[in-house]
Amino acid sequence: MPFNKTRIRLLLGLGVILTAFGYLFISGMQASQVYYLTVDEYQDRAATLAPDEPFRVSGRVKPDSVVLSDTGLDLQFTVYAPGHANATMAVAYQGVVPDTFMENSEVVVEGTMKNDVFQAHTLLAKCPSKYEALADEEAQKEAEAGGRVTGSDT
Amino acid sequence: MAEIGFYLLYIGLGVAALSVASSLMGVFTHSPSLIRVGERGSLALLAIVTLTMILLARLFLMDDFAVQYVAEHSSRSTPTLYKFTALWGGQSGSLLLWVWIQSIYTAAVVLTNRRKNRDLMPYANAVLSGITAFFLVTLCFASNPFLRLAAVPLDGAGLNPLLQNPMMAIHPPTLYVGYIGFSVPFAFAMAALASGRTGDTWIRTSRRWTLFTWFVLGTGILLGSWWAYLELGWGGYWAWDPVENASLMPWLTGTAYLHSVMIQERRRMLKVWNMVLIAASFALSILGTFITRSGVISSVHSFAQSSVGYYFLFFLVVIVFSSIAMILYRLPELSARNRVESILSKESAFLFNNVLLLGITFAVLWGTLFPILSEWVRGTKITVTLTWFNHFNVPLGLALLLLMGIGPLLAWRKTSTVLLLRSFRWPVLITVAGSAALVILGVRDVMAAMSYTFCLFVLACTAIEVLHGAAARRRLHGEGLISSLVHLVGNNKRRYGGYIVHVGIVMIFLGITGSSAFQQETTATVKPGESFQLGPYTLTYQEVIFQRTARAESYTSRVDVARHGTPVATLHPAREIFPSFRNQPATEVDIYHALSEDLYVVLLTTTDAGGATFKVYLNPLISWIWLGGVVLLLGGFITMLPDVRERRFAYQASLELKRVAT
Numbered sequence: 025m026p027f028n029k030t031r032i033r034l035l036l037g038l039g040v041i042l043t044a045f046g047y048l049f050i051s052g053m054q055a056s057q058v059y060y061l062t063v064d065e066y067q068d069r070a071a072t073l074a075p076d077e078p079f080r081v082s083g084r085v086k087p088d089s090v091v092l093s094d095t096g097l098d099l100q101f102t103v104y105a106p107g108h109a110n111a112t113m114a115v116a117y118q119g120v121v122p123d124t125f126m127e128n129s130e131v132v133v134e135g136t137m138k139n140d141v142f143q144a145h146t147l148l149a150k151c152p153s154k155y156e157a158l159a160d161e162e163a164q165k166e167a168e169a170g171g172r173v174t175g176s177d178t
Numbered sequence: 179m180a181e182i183g184f185y186l187l188y189i190g191l192g193v194a195a196l197s198v199a200s201s202l203m204g205v206f207t208h209s210p211s212l213i214r215v216g217e218r219g220s221l222a223l224l225a226i227v228t229l230t231m232i233l234l235a236r237l238f239l240m241d242d243f244a245v246q247y248v249a250e251h252s253s254r255s256t257p258t259l260y261k262f263t264a265l266w267g268g269q270s271g272s273l274l275l276w277v278w279i280q281s282i283y284t285a286a287v288v289l290t291n292r293r294k295n296r297d298l299m300p301y302a303n304a305v306l307s308g309i310t311a312f313f314l315v316t317l318c319f320a321s322n323p324f325l326r327l328a329a330v331p332l333d334g335a336g337l338n339p340l341l342q343n344p345m346m347a348i349h350p351p352t353l354y355v356g357y358i359g360f361s362v363p364f365a366f367a368m369a370a371l372a373s374g375r376t377g378d379t380w381i382r383t384s385r386r387w388t389l390f391t392w393f394v395l396g397t398g399i400l401l402g403s404w405w406a407y408l409e410l411g412w413g414g415y416w417a418w419d420p421v422e423n424a425s426l427m428p429w430l431t432g433t434a435y436l437h438s439v440m441i442q443e444r445r446r447m448l449k450v451w452n453m454v455l456i457a458a459s460f461a462l463s464i465l466g467t468f469i470t471r472s473g474v475i476s477s478v479h480s481f482a483q484s485s486v487g488y489y490f491l492f493f494l495v496v497i498v499f500s501s502i503a504m505i506l507y508r509l510p511e512l513s514a515r516n517r518v519e520s521i522l523s524k525e526s527a528f529l530f531n532n533v534l535l536l537g538i539t540f541a542v543l544w545g546t547l548f549p550i551l552s553e554w555v556r557g558t559k560i561t562v563t564l565t566w567f568n569h570f571n572v573p574l575g576l577a578l579l580l581l582m583g584i585g586p587l588l589a590w591r592k593t594s595t596v597l598l599l600r601s602f603r604w605p606v607l608i609t610v611a612g613s614a615a616l617v618i619l620g621v622r623d624v625m626a627a628m629s630y631t632f633c634l635f636v637l638a639c640t641a642i643e644v645l646h647g648a649a650a651r652r653r654l655h656g657e658g659l660i661s662s663l664v665h666l667v668g669n670n671k672r673r674y675g676g677y678i679v680h681v682g683i684v685m686i687f688l689g690i691t692g693s694s695a696f697q698q699e700t701t702a703t704v705k706p707g708e709s710f711q712l713g714p715y716t717l718t719y720q721e722v723i724f725q726r727t728a729r730a731e732s733y734t735s736r737v738d739v740a741r742h743g744t745p746v747a748t749l750h751p752a753r754e755i756f757p758s759f760r761n762q763p764a765t766e767v768d769i770y771h772a773l774s775e776d777l778y779v780v781l782l783t784t785t786d787a788g789g790a791t792f793k794v795y796l797n798p799l800i801s802w803i804w805l806g807g808v809v810l811l812l813g814g815f816i817t818m819l820p821d822v823r824e825r826r827f828a829y830q831a832s833l834e835l836k837r838v839a840t
Contacts, residue, residue: 048569052570096782
């Protein structure tokens with residue numbers, strides 16, 4: 025295969041682009057990796073995390089734990105891991121609360137731990153029962169309770 | 179009735195399998211009648227699936243809560259429109275919609291191609307029917323929408339009010355039509371490989387299908403981000419959520435394909451590459467479905483964590499390996515007859531365009547899959563933050579933008595230095611002047627300044643290119659400026675439609691740059707009559723009105739908006755609560771749209787004393803995203819229109835065919 029001028033230039037161009045990819049890849053990964061833990065995993069790992077290391081936690085909103093300020097901007101709640109009775113975590117969040125945030129809804133928060141309260145800068149709550157997640161559970165509970173699927177009066 | 183639907187799906191599966199088998203048998207035994215059986219099978223399949231769709235729709239309209247799927251997604255009080263949309267509001271119904279769209283595509287391909295493309299059609303039909311059969315397998319064995327409940331409930335669970343939005347009727351089907359459409363060029367590519375007719379026939383046959391798919395998927399992505407912007411209340415439109423990423427990836431590889439096929443058509447190069455791109459686009463569509471339905475990747479769009487996802491994973495593996503195997507099988511026949519002759523050529527510009535598009539696709543894929551990969555490799559789930567996507571994609575996007583200006587002005591094979599200087603003289607001058615103006619105007623964000631500068635460069639290049647074409651026409655035909663432009667576009671819809679798409683992309687870049695680099699926000703707690711300020715806007719809160727209807731309780735505020743002291747609008751941001759659905763709240767944002775910026779007002783809370791707290795965003799240039807989207811779609815539409823050149827080409831091809839036959 026002859027290495028004419030065009031070929032060398034093309035390879036040089038590709039080389040430059042790939043080098044840029046490599047640089048972006050490495051620097052991007054260094055800047056953006058965070059642990060993604062469930063509440064119980066966090067408890068197991070808490071000791072190994074640096075004090076102000078950012079991470080992401082998923083869990084469910086504990087019923088009766090939600091306190092929202094009058095301005096609707098300061099939110100405090102507790103998340104729990106289903107199936108792990110003792111795994112809970114207090115969360116404080118300032119910002120717009122998504123409509124999908126409700127008791128028992130699945131949330132993902134990102135931030136850092138400070139004085140045993142997780143300071144979240146982002147709060148994601150899962151889109152409603154679009155693909156059955158909640159409806160299924162409720163149907164199941166209802167079915168167990170009395171063989172009825174209801175939603176409208178719960 | 180539910181039983182009929184239940185078993186019709188099995189019959190459909192049988193017919194699809196028959197269609198695959200008889201098409202393939204027909205080719206191997208050279209039996210036209212078997213091939214015809216396969217084709218009729220595909221048409222029959224459409225009839226069967228349509229019937230099941232009608233049955234399911236009827237069950238919804240009749241409030242037949244004995245059917246589990248209906249009971250879970252509808253209720254007596256659900257408005258009729260949303261009883262329809264509830265049909266694809268859940269897992270199995272959306273799979274049925276998928277099968278229906280797939281069988282429409284298959285039947286349409288059969289009907290439009292069975293008289294031509296005799297060599298490719300049996301294979302293409304077998305591939306398409308095979309795909310339909312796969313979806314029917316998941317429906318029959320993992321997620322049948324016609325399953326009955328043991329105990330019939332009095333009422334259904336209803337559709338979440340947040341999904342009771344007209345967009346719900348448009349957005350998911352649009353995305354599906356976009357995703358599934360990639361199966362058509364994929365089928366033709368596989369048919370080309372299987373039959374050994376690896377020339378351009380498959381590309382020319384599937385060109386319009388690919389454009390259509392790309393067009394519809396693009397529409398779906400834009401609609402989705404627009405919906406997110408209007409509904410979600412966080413002032414943004416794109417969050418690099420896995421479900422969003424899943425729709426973007428096949429669109430990016432599809433874009434790469436639409437560019438690189440031009441090299442194959444013109445210069446008989448990149449045959450393998452094009453096969454890889456189209457297989458990748460289809461595989462990424464399936465991967466997207468796997469991601470969204472398996473629950474392996476957490477997303478704000480929640481889906482059931484069900485076994486259906488693993489059917490898709492299996493299917494994905496089959497697609498990837500069979501594509502690779504087929505390409506390797508024909509590798510010797512796919513070698514290029516030409517080479518890139520100069521780095522200053524359209525070929526090399528397209529090549530770099532492909533590398534960049536694939537780079538972006540890779541970054542999105544990596545960021546999306548990273549949590550799973552890290553869990554497999556390291557045993558701990560590690561995810562990447564939004565920083566990853568922006569860090570990688572902003573520079574690549576900018577490079578792509580720059581290339582979009584350069585590429586169209588380069589010639590095929592080699593651009594002479596003289597031509598190069600002549601073509602870029604004006605664009606470069608305009609761009610330099612423009613960037614100087616940006617500095618004087620005080621734009622200090624480097625990335626944003628680069629983006630604006632490149633946008634200007636692309637517009638200047640495109641304008642010069644179009645004006646050159648128009649000037650030539652005016653000299654030759656003595657036409658006026660407007661009529662020469664219209665004829666120019668009309669005579670080469672593919673090329674100039676493409677340029678219109680480019681202009682749309684530039685507008686989208688402007689909007690993304692403005693709204694992400696210069697967004698402002700504020701929060702204010704105010705009493706009636708009080709005002710607050712954001713940028714040039716003064717917002718005066720007047721009152722909040724409470725209303726209770728059978729459906730919802732709503733708090734609607736009234737906010738007067740003035741820009742530089744001049745009243746421009748009265749906005750009514752509101753909050754609703756749906757007592758009938760677990761007190762589901764819904765934020766109804768209100769937006770003042772202007773070309774220069776959007777004022778996006780969210781009502782957060784109200785107090786009994788009549789006070790209210792607002793969150794307000796100022797999103798510069800954001801309307802340009804949606805306007806650019808419309809321009810992009812218009813351009814895409816133009817490229818799909820019938821073209822004189824193409825007809826001439828097809829005619830010549832048919833003559834050739836006759837000559838060979840006789």
